[in-house]
Amino acid sequence: MAEILSTDGIAKRFGAIAALKNISFGLAEGEIRALCGENGAGKSTFVKILTGVYRADSGSIRVNGVPQDIRSPQQAQSLGLALVAQELSLAPHLSVLDNIWLGNARVPLLHRRRDLREEAQRALAMLGADDYDLDRPVAALAVGQRQIVEIARLIARDARLLILDEPTATLSDVEIARILAALKALKAQNRSVLYITHRLGEVFEICDSISVFRNGEHVKTDAVGKFDRTSLIELMLGRSFGEMYPEKAKSGESNKAAFSVDRLNIPGVISDFSMVAPAGKIVCIAGQLGSGAHRAIRALAGLEPDASGDVRVGTVPLALGSPTRAKARGVLFVPDDRAGEGIFPNRAVLENLVATRLADRTRFGILSWRALRAVGAHLSRRVKIDPARLGTAALDLSGGNQQKLLFARGLERAGAGVLLMNEPTRGVDVGARGEIYRLMREFCEAGYALVMTSTDLEEVVGMADVVITLFRGRAIARYEGSEISMPAILADITHPNIPATAA
Numbered sequence: 001m002a003e004i005l006s007t008d009g010i011a012k013r014f015g016a017i018a019a020l021k022n023i024s025f026g027l028a029e030g031e032i033r034a035l036c037g038e039n040g041a042g043k044s045t046f047v048k049i050l051t052g053v054y055r056a057d058s059g060s061i062r063v064n065g066v067p068q069d070i071r072s073p074q075q076a077q078s079l080g081l082a083l084v085a086q087e088l089s090l091a092p093h094l095s096v097l098d099n100i101w102l103g104n105a106r107v108p109l110l111h112r113r114r115d116l117r118e119e120a121q122r123a124l125a126m127l128g129a130d131d132y133d134l135d136r137p138v139a140a141l142a143v144g145q146r147q148i149v150e151i152a153r154l155i156a157r158d159a160r161l162l163i164l165d166e167p168t169a170t171l172s173d174v175e176i177a178r179i180l181a182a183l184k185a186l187k188a189q190n191r192s193v194l195y196i197t198h199r200l201g202e203v204f205e206i207c208d209s210i211s212v213f214r215n216g217e218h219v220k221t222d223a224v225g226k227f228d229r230t231s232l233i234e235l236m237l238g239r240s241f242g243e244m245y246p247e248k249a250k251s252g253e254s255n256k257a258a259f260s261v262d263r264l265n266i267p268g269v270i271s272d273f274s275m276v277a278p279a280g281k282i283v284c285i286a287g288q289l290g291s292g293a294h295r296a297i298r299a300l301a302g303l304e305p306d307a308s309g310d311v312r313v314g315t316v317p318l319a320l321g322s323p324t325r326a327k328a329r330g331v332l333f334v335p336d337d338r339a340g341e342g343i344f345p346n347r348a349v350l351e352n353l354v355a356t357r358l359a360d361r362t363r364f365g366i367l368s369w370r371a372l373r374a375v376g377a378h379l380s381r382r383v384k385i386d387p388a389r390l391g392t393a394a395l396d397l398s399g400g401n402q403q404k405l406l407f408a409r410g411l412e413r414a415g416a417g418v419l420l421m422n423e424p425t426r427g428v429d430v431g432a433r434g435e436i437y438r439l440m441r442e443f444c445e446a447g448y449a450l451v452m453t454s455t456d457l458e459e460v461v462g463m464a465d466v467v468i469t470l471f472r473g474r475a476i477a478r479y480e481g482s483e484i485s486m487p488a489i490l491a492d493i494t495h496p497n498i499p500a501t502a503a
Contacts, residue, residue, distance in 0.1 A: 001028040003065065004161050004192045005050070005081075010059035012045055014396065016388075019045040021216045023059065027161070030190040032183060034203040034224070037213035037236050038429040040398040043196050046213070047163050051083040052076040063161075077104075080160035084150050084167055092139035096120070099138050100153045123152040126185060128178035143337070144171045144289045151179065155186075162186065163194045166399075166427045168202060172289035172455065173494075180206050198429050199456075200229055214238050237431050244434055245462035246441045249281045258449035259331075259418045261300065264309035269295045270473045273309075277418070277449040277466075282440065284460050285453050287470035287493050293453040294336065296470070297422050300451065301333035302326035313418060330417020332410040334403070336426050342406045345395035349385065350376040352394045352405045379408040384435055400432025407439045419443050421452040425459060437463060457486050469493055 003026050010023040020042045027033050035043050048054040050061065052072040061068050063079045070076050073083075090099045100120045117134055124132050129148045138146055147167060154162055162183075168176045183193055183206055195207060203210060204224060211221040212235050219235060227235075258279035263272045270292045277283045287293035299307035302323035311318045313329045323333070335341040343352050353376040354361070361371040377387040383404040385397075394402060403425070410419060424440065425433045440463065443450060454460050460467060467484050469476040469492035476492040479485075 001030065003027065004029045004063065006062045006065075007050075008060050008062075010046065010049060010056045010061070012049060012054060012057050018216050020049075020056070023213075023218050025211065025218060025221075027192055027194060029160075029192055030187055031209065032187055032193040032195060032207045033221075034207040034210045035194055035196045035213065036200075036203065036210055036232060038398075038400075038431040040215075040401070041213040041236070041429075042216040043213055044165065044398075045216075047083055047165060047194065047196070050076065051081055051163065053083075077157055077159075080158070081163065082154045082157050082159035082161070083163040083165065084147075084154050085165050088143075088146055088150055090138045090146055090150060093137055095135050095137055096124075096132055096141075096149055097134040099149055100124075100156050102153070104153070104157055106157060119156060120152065123155040124148070126155055127152055127182045142289060144175045147171055148175065148178070151182070155182075159191070161192045161194065163196075165196045166198070167195075168197065168199060169423075169427045175289070176202070198427065198433075200232060200430075203232075204229070212236055233430050236429070244430070244437070246438055248463075249444060249465045258314060258447075259451065260310075260312045262310040264296060264299060264307065264311070266292070266295055266299055266304055266307045266473075270299070270307075273470070273473075273475055275451075275468055275475075275478075277451050279447050279449050280444045281465040282444065282450040282452060282463055283466040283468065284464035285451065285468050285470055286457070286460050286464075286489050287453070289455060290472075291470045291493060292473040293470050294422050297333075297420050297451065297453050298335075300326070300418075301331060301420050303333075332417065332419045334406045334419070334421040334424060336423035338399075338402050338406060338426075339395075343394045343402055346393055348391050349380065349394055349397065349405065350390040353379045353390075353408050356409050379411060382411055383408045383439060398429075398432070399426075400428040400436070403428055403432070403436060404439065407436065407443075410443070411439075417448060419448050419450045421450065423454055423456075424452055425454075425456070433459075457489060460484075460489060461486050 006026040008024050010020055012020040023046060037043050045054060049056050052070045052075050061070060068079060091102060097117060097120050100123060101116055120134060121130060124130055127148050138149060151167060168179055186193060197203060207224050209221060209223050210227055212219045214236060259277040261275050263274055264270055265272060273296060275283060285293045285296055295304060298304050299320060300311060302321060302325060305321045307320045311320060316329065318329050319325055339345050350373060354372045357375060358367060361368045376390050380387045380390060385401050385404055394405060425436055428436060440450060461484055464484060467479045467489060469489055471493055479488065
C-alpha cells in the first residue's frame, strides 16, 4: 500500500529542550494510525511540523512520495494535510457555515453561497450532524457541537490526511460514536487519519496501527493487535503503570458540610439541584454533555448570571453570579477550557503561577519579582513542573503541565475552601493524570471540599467519594463509597426512568 506521508530524521529543539529527536515515520493511504505518548512526548510538535505551524531543525518530509518543505499551514492544506488542534480555532461570532469555509483555499474568488451551503451540509452529514443550523453563530453551540463543526471544516477542505488531536475530549458518547463512524467512512474513501487521543478505548476501537512517542523519540510502531492496554501504557511511560488512582477518603472520615447547595436553578438547564460536599472528599456530578453538569459547576463558581439557589461555604451564604464573590469565599475553579479561561497562554509559566498572588508580594505598589520568582519556583516543584521552565510561555507546555499550573495557584492558600473542576484531566495523558489525581487528593488532605464533573466514567469511579448522577438538569441518584459503580452511573445518565422536564 502506497505511503501518503513519510518522514526521515525529523528533529526540533526549543532552546535547550529537544522536543523531537530523529523521528522517522510512515503512514499508508487508507490507514488510521494512533499516535500515543505522554504529554510532552513530542506528538503535538510533530504534527505542527507536518502542518507547517513549526519548521523542523533537520530531517525531511515526503507527501505521496514527493519531498516537501512545508513552510505554512496554507501550504500543508494545498498538499491535502489538515489538522484539528486540541484547542478549538473557530470564530465564535460567525455562523456555522462561515466557520466551515473560513480560511479554505478551495473557495474560488467568484462563488455561489448556495454551493458552499450544500457542500458544508454534506460535510456535517458525514458526522451525523446534518440537523445543524448553518446560520447559527458558533458561540451559541455547546463545546461538543463546536468540535463537530471544527472537524466538518477539515472534511470540507478535502484533506487526504486528517490529523485529529484529541477530537473527542469534549464530546458526549453519542457524538463520539458519530466521529468514529465518520472516520471509518473516510478510511473507506482511502483517506488516512493520524489520531491523537488519551482515550485508549478509542485507539483499540478505531485504529489499524499505533505509533508510540516518548521523550521526543519514536519508540515503536505496530499493528493495533500487537498491543494491549497495559503494554501500551507502559510503553508510553517507559516504566510500570502502577496505581493510577490514589487512595480514596475513608468512609468514616468527616461528613461535615464544607459546601452545600440547595435548590440550584439555571433557567432551561438545571432544576432544583441540591447536594452537600464534605471537607476532605471528592463529589462528582456525573452526566453526559448537555446534562447540565458543567453549567452547574460554572454556576457555583459565579459564572452563570441567571443562576439562583441557597449556596453556603461552611455556614456562610455565597451569593451567586459573581466569580469575585466566589473567590473571596475561598472557592477556586479549574475550567475545562484551560486555554480560554484558565491560563494566560502567551505569558510565562512564572507569571501564570503567581497571577493570583501579586498583592501578597507588593510593597508600596511595587512588585517584588525576587519574591515572586521564589514563590513560582516553589510552586512549580510542588506540581512537578521543571523550575527551569519558569520563563517558558504557558502555551508551549504540554496539556498536563498547563492543567497543573491551575492547581498550583490554589496550593498553600490560607483558609481551605472549595475546589470546583470541570473535566480535570481533559486532554491529559496517562502519566500526567496520575500526578493531577495526586494533587486533587492533596487538596482534600488540606481540608478542601472538591466538586468535579467528568464524562470519563473510569475517572469518576476511580476518584469520586460521592457521585451524584444528572440527566437533563435533574439529579437522579446519589452513590457513596462501595455503592459507586460504572453500570449504575451509566444507566442513570443515559436511560433514567424519570420524566425529563428540564432541557
